[in-house]
Amino acid sequence: AQSVTQLGSHVSVSEGALVLLRCNYSSSVPPYLFWYVQYPNQGLQLLLKYTSAATLVKGINGFEAEFKKSETSFHLTKPSAHMSDAAEYFCAVTRNYGGSQGNLIFGKGTKLSVKP
Amino acid sequence: GAGVSQSPSNKVTEKGKDVELRCDPISGHTALYWYRQSLGQGLEFLIYFQGNSAPDKSGLPSDRFSAERTGGSVSTLTIQRTQQEDSAVYLCASSLAWRGENTDTQYFGPGTRLTVL
Secondary structure, three states, rough: OOOOEEEOOOEEEOOOEEEEEEEEEEEOOOOEEEEEEOOOOOOEEEEEEEEEEEEEOOOOOOOEEEEEHHEEEEEEEEEOOOOOHHHEEEEEEEEEEOOOEEEEEEEOOEEEEHHH | OOHHHOEEEEEEEOOOOOEEEEOOOOOOOOOEEEEEEOOEEEOOOOOOEEEEOOEEEEOOOOOEEEEEOOOOOOOOEEEOOOOOHEEEEEEEEEEEEEHOOOOOOOOOOEEEEEEEO
């Protein structure tokens, strides 16, 4: 069975500072991992996904994540936070569904606040 | 092109009433998913449709919940005899999921906020 754990339900950074949102996964099969962002009162938007092609994945809005199998981690980073990055971020893994993609299994989410 | 749309955007109902929530997936997407987002439980999977296969209903919390997908496109999630604990945002997503691709992106709609009084 697959699962993800996001450390820290709330992270606060200053504008221009490094953003680091942590995600650890558990999977008995090679995982496919995703980061989604949710702005207030909006649906989920894909930031980036790991599909086993490259361990360092670049996404939209300057975000990137590195897949580390030895640490079972897929942390999300951005070198310099912007006020517009304030949102809730979800790490997710797809359920292996007989070889096809199944539903997403989400972490609890991390709410990012950016201080001016 | 058009994304996933859901209606209504907000629904307020009284305890015990039935409600129907609608999802229009992206045209051509064969997979459709329903999730529920609530404060206490986070994002939970409810049900999954893939082409003409039998839906995966393993996430439905009770037999008061059901869903159908007509013509491989539009889906309706029905909650019968609503309870206060059903209050949540119900999100729909679709993906291309062609030939069993494991990495297809799921595109989410804006959700329906359900409030049961």
